[in-house]
Amino acid sequence: MFEISERLKKIPPYLFVEIDKKKKKLLEKGEDVIDFGVGDPDMPTPSNIIEAMKKAVENPKFHRYPFGKGTKEFRKAISDFYKKNYDVKIDPDEEICVLIGSKEGISHFPLCFINPGDVSLVPEPGYPVYSIGTLIAGGESYFLPLKEENDFLPDLGKIPDEIVRKAKILYLNYPNNPTGSFANKDFLKDVINFCKKNKIILAYDAAYSEIYFEEKPVNIFSIEGAKEVTIEFNSLSKTYNMTGWRIGWACGNSFLISSLAKIKENIDSGTFEAIQFAGIEALTGSQDSVAKMREIYKKRRDLFADGIKKLGFEFSLPKGTFYFWVKIKENSIKFVDFLLENGKIVATPGVGFGPSGEGYVRFSLTINESKIKEAIERMKKIWAK
Numbered sequence: 001m002f003e004i005s006e007r008l009k010k011i012p013p014y015l016f017v018e019i020d021k022k023k024k025k026l027l028e029k030g031e032d033v034i035d036f037g038v039g040d041p042d043m044p045t046p047s048n049i050i051e052a053m054k055k056a057v058e059n060p061k062f063h064r065y066p067f068g069k070g071t072k073e074f075r076k077a078i079s080d081f082y083k084k085n086y087d088v089k090i091d092p093d094e095e096i097c098v099l100i101g102s103k104e105g106i107s108h109f110p111l112c113f114i115n116p117g118d119v120s121l122v123p124e125p126g127y128p129v130y131s132i133g134t135l136i137a138g139g140e141s142y143f144l145p146l147k148e149e150n151d152f153l154p155d156l157g158k159i160p161d162e163i164v165r166k167a168k169i170l171y172l173n174y175p176n177n178p179t180g181s182f183a184n185k186d187f188l189k190d191v192i193n194f195c196k197k198n199k200i201i202l203a204y205d206a207a208y209s210e211i212y213f214e215e216k217p218v219n220i221f222s223i224e225g226a227k228e229v230t231i232e233f234n235s236l237s238k239t240y241n242m243t244g245w246r247i248g249w250a251c252g253n254s255f256l257i258s259s260l261a262k263i264k265e266n267i268d269s270g271t272f273e274a275i276q277f278a279g280i281e282a283l284t285g286s287q288d289s290v291a292k293m294r295e296i297y298k299k300r301r302d303l304f305a306d307g308i309k310k311l312g313f314e315f316s317l318p319k320g321t322f323y324f325w326v327k328i329k330e331n332s333i334k335f336v337d338f339l340l341e342n343g344k345i346v347a348t349p350g351v352g353f354g355p356s357g358e359g360y361v362r363f364s365l366t367i368n369e370s371k372i373k374e375a376i377e378r379m380k381k382i383w384a385k
């Protein structure tokens with residue numbers, strides 16, 4: 001009876017329907033499925049943040065529409081976080097907009113700058129929201145392959161001139177989902193020069209900025225001139241195990257921030273202020289839980305790396321995030337299907353993140369060490385057959 005819009009028709013179908021169905025069937029049968037599929041922290045939100053939320057939710061002043069770019073106090077906490085962690089200056093009044101999770105901002109941002117026919121430069125494999133947000137805004141994505149031989153960095157020099165002329169936004173995400181790779185300073189300097197020269201906005205997704213192991217990732221605003229062209233998206237989701245709370249922020253160039261705030265004013269009414277209050281505790285309270293989280297993910301990474309290395313798999317050791325990107329020799333959908341059928345192990349086929357993801361599988365290390373060990377044992381049995 002109803003016809004969906006052309007825009008909705010263009011949104012590609014969910015790739016993993018069959019795998020999901022099989023997983024559900026196994027779960028219904030009561031099978032012990034080990035799930036490396038979802039990128040959602042398995043640990044609870046730290047208790048100091050929960051306590052702050054309990055207090056805040058009782059306060060009637062937080063029960064009304066939040067509106068605007070977020071509370072002054074939370075924006076100040078975000079600004080202090082950048083100063084303390086990265087020695088970077090962000091003006092809390094002009095250069096921050098609080099979001100309902102970074103996904104909300106990333107998906108709405110193209111509505112501010114993309115007209116039909118405009119192009120977003122989108123890395124692949126990558127988080128699908130960059131291209132879907134562009135599509136919803138009526139634009140098109142030009143995909144930039146991330147290759148292992150190039151440390152999973154895009155080669156900007158290979159983008160054809162006519163595409164560069166049409167491009168309005170360049171998306172980048174480091175620490176990177178799904179590869180676990182980082183961007184170095186020299187590369188980021190080139191990116192900023194490229195964006196300035198071609199009048200392209202850099203939308204920098206730093207959702208995993210605090211999940212790092214050997215070295216801290218470079219903050220984009222520590223690159224000279226970055227603020228002229230950059231909006232960064234970040235979030236409390238992964239750093240504080242708060243994916244369900246829906247709170248994040250955009251920061252950077254004040255014109256980009258006010259444009260996003262204007263679109264948001266007409267779509268949502270902001271982030272529940274009690275959650276923003278708890279967010280202040282997250283950013284300014286004890287950071288012991290964050291240090292502990294890094295230790296836990298590092299242990300899991302090393303355990304998994306050791307196990308799959310012994311099984312003969314190749315990989316670049318992730319420098320951050322909780323993802324593990326493993327090279328395989330066969331088709332990634334078939335591989336994942338085989339793993340589920342024979343080992344009752346769920347992983348995500350690399351091709352789901354873009355064509356350059358073919359030949360890889362993503363394991364999300366959001367399960368505990370004993371389950372990781374059990375998964376390695378199951379894989380040993382499969383490949384010993």
Ligand SMILES: Cc1ncc(COP(=O)(O)O)c(C=O)c1O
Nearest residue numbers: 101102103127177207235237248
């Ligand atoms: C690369 C990347 N960016 C952004 C997000 C969105 O996170 P949130 O909306 O919870 O802040 C995710 C979530 O998985 C992600 O993987």
